[in-house]
Structures are given as structure tokens and as C-alpha cells.
Amino acid sequence: MKIVPTSSSPKTILVTGGAGLVGNFLCERLLNDGHTVICLDNFYTGTLSNLQRLRSNPRFSIITHDVINPYDVKIDEIYHCACPAAPIHYQRDPVQTIKTSVMGTINMLDLARKHNARILLTSTSEIYGDPLVHPQPETYWGNVNPIGIRSCYDEGKRCAETLMFDYHRQYGTRIRVARIFNTYGPYMHQEDGRVVSNFILQALRGQNITVYGSGEQTRSFCFVSDLVDGLVRLMEHPDDSMTGPVNLGNPSEFTMLELAQKVINLTGSTSEIIHLPLPADDPRQRRPDITRAMTILGWKPRIELDVGLTETIQYFQSELNSATLALEG
Numbered sequence: 001m002k003i004v005p006t007s008s009s010p011k012t013i014l015v016t017g018g019a020g021l022v023g024n025f026l027c028e029r030l031l032n033d034g035h036t037v038i039c040l041d042n043f044y045t046g047t048l049s050n051l052q053r054l055r056s057n058p059r060f061s062i063i064t065h066d067v068i069n070p071y072d073v074k075i076d077e078i079y080h081c082a083c084p085a086a087p088i089h090y091q092r093d094p095v096q097t098i099k100t101s102v103m104g105t106i107n108m109l110d111l112a113r114k115h116n117a118r119i120l121l122t123s124t125s126e127i128y129g130d131p132l133v134h135p136q137p138e139t140y141w142g143n144v145n146p147i148g149i150r151s152c153y154d155e156g157k158r159c160a161e162t163l164m165f166d167y168h169r170q171y172g173t174r175i176r177v178a179r180i181f182n183t184y185g186p187y188m189h190q191e192d193g194r195v196v197s198n199f200i201l202q203a204l205r206g207q208n209i210t211v212y213g214s215g216e217q218t219r220s221f222c223f224v225s226d227l228v229d230g231l232v233r234l235m236e237h238p239d240d241s242m243t244g245p246v247n248l249g250n251p252s253e254f255t256m257l258e259l260a261q262k263v264i265n266l267t268g269s270t271s272e273i274i275h276l277p278l279p280a281d282d283p284r285q286r287r288p289d290i291t292r293a294m295t296i297l298g299w300k301p302r303i304e305l306d307v308g309l310t311e312t313i314q315y316f317q318s319e320l321n322s323a324t325l326a327l328e329g
């Protein structure tokens with residue numbers, strides 16, 4: 001198994017969507033590695049509070065900007081993470097979502113080309129759609145509905161990947177493409193509508209836990225710090241022919257019912273599980289084949305679901321306690 005060392009030379013690195021779940025952990029990791037980090041975010045889903053612990057670092061700056069508009073700064077690397085990732089957010093303004101994936105990626109690629117910077121796109125497992133191949137290798141082209149309610153995100157990311165590879169072929173832009181599978185952890189948005197945050201908040205509030213459909217549909221959950229380690233390893237791979245795409249996710253697969261029961265057990269909640277109709281185009285199964293990441297990057301996730309859920313539960317409990325104190329004050 002090949003181990004890829006991360007670069008020790010300090011760089012100036014731009015992180016788009018740096019106030020989101022993945023982005024803020026990534027900013028923290030890059031600062032800890034000694035780099036200067038510029039966080040670019042329009043705060044549509046990310047929050048300043050996610051970055052509070054980083055703001056005192058003199059090598060960290062926050063720029064409020066929407067990537068659908070051009071931006072220029074001299075940088076060495078770009079981690080392009082900007083895009084709403086939860087259905088409740090990306091379906092709220094689907095035109096803006098696809099603009100973010102397409103126009104935002106063009107703008108970041110132009111910036112990378114101008115400064116000869118390496119650029120990494122955080123793509124998504126959603127490019128596989130409702131997969132007919134399981135688990136999903138990077139060679140699988142997917143089964144995506146191009147006109148459904150999720151298409152603004154799915155097809156937007158597919159187009160973003162196309163742009164990355166076309167810039168690489170046409171202009172020699174140094175690219176990396178990561179396909180991220182379900183990621184969770186502290187600093188998740190409370191209202192993002194995704195299954196981990198939904199289940200935890202419902203359990204902590206003593207509400208019924210809502211499982212859509214039969215609950216037999218599966219997902220694979222990767223803790224955010226594991227994912228960030230994979231992103232950094234991919235970006236810092238010394239071979240510029242190593243463009244990807246590379247799946248980054250946890251191959252341990254769980255049904256929604258199994259996840260709900262884990263959350264109930266870990267929170268000690270008395271919540272009951274209820275079933276609601278399955279949303280349109282919701283994938284039945286999702287699990288990454290991470291052979292490429294293991295072989296090329298020496299990467300695999302290390303944090304078990306129970307451990308990651310416990311840390312995430314503690315974060316949400318702290319947030320709920322703070323909100324209660326603020327109301328009482």
C-alpha cells in the first residue's frame with residue numbers, strides 16, 4: 001500500500017465553501033499543516049460560527065464571495081468545495097445550485113489556470129445516481145435522472161467533473177477530482193435535512209425518528225476528519241497524472257433502520273421510529289469501492305460509525321444546550 005506524504009512547504013491555499021462541514025475542517029487541517037488559508041464563502045449554508053475557532057490564526061482570512069462571480073487572488077492550490085450538498089438546500093434554489101457547480105467551477109478553473117495552481121474538486125457520490133452497480137467504482141458512469149428534482153446537484157457535479165477534465169486536456173490545468181460519499185460530523189447544519197443530523201436532533205429532542213420508505217435503503221457514512229485526510233492526500237499526490245476521480249468514503253454500509261437504532265442507543269432516547277413516503281429519486285443503495293484510494297493514496301477511513309456518531313451527538317447536544325441558555329437568558 002503506497003503512502004503519500006503531505007507537502008511540508010507552506011502554500012497559500014484557497015478553500016471555496018470553507019464555512020461548510022467539509023470546508024471548515026479542511027481549513028483547520030491546512031492551517032495545522034502550516035499553510036496560509038483563504039476561506040471563500042457566500043454563507044448560503046455555511047456559517048461564521050463554524051469558523052470561530054480559526055479566526056484568531058494570522059494565516060487565516062475569510063472572504064464573503066459567491067463563486068458564480070469571478071474572483072482573483074494569487075494562490076498555489078484551490079480546494080473547490082462550494083455548493084449546497086443537502087437536498088433541502090440545493091432544491092431551495094435549483095438554478096443557483098447548478099450555477100454554483102458550473103459557473104463556479106469555470107471561475108475557479110480560470111483562477112487555477114492564471115496562477116498555475118493545482119485545483120481539487122469535491123465531487124460527489126450523487127454522480128452515480130441510483131446505482132445499478134454495487135459497490136460503485138470510479139469506472140461506473142452512473143444511473144442519473146437528468147430532469148428530476150435532484151438533477152440540479154447531480155448533473156451540476158457531473159458537469160463540473162467534465163469541466164475539470166476538459167481544462168486538464170485542453171490547457172494542461174493540474175486537477176484532482178474526489179467523489180465524496182456521505183460525510184458527517186460536528187458542525188453539520190442543524191436544518192440540512194440529511195439523515196444523520198435529522199436522526200440525532202430528533203432523538204435528542206425526544207421526537208419520533210422519521211425513516212423514509214422501508215428503511216432498508218443503505219448508505220455508507222464517513223467521518224469528516226477521515227474525509228479531509230483523503231482530500232489532502234489526493235491534492236498532495238506528487239504525480240500530476242493522478243487526476244482522479246477517486247472515491248472517498250467509508251465502505252461500511254448501513255440501512256437507515258440500523259442507523260436510527262444506533263442513534264437511539266447512543267443518545268439513550270425514548271424516540272420511536274416512524275415511516276414516511278420515500279422522496280423522489282432517492283437512491284436505494286450507496287457504497288464506495290475505495291480500492292483506488294487505498295492503492296494510490298494509502299488512505300482508508302479509520303473512525304468507526306459509533307465513535308463518529310458519539311462525537312457528533314455531543315456537538316449537537318452542546319448546540320441545543322447553548323440555544324436553551326440563550327432563550328432563558
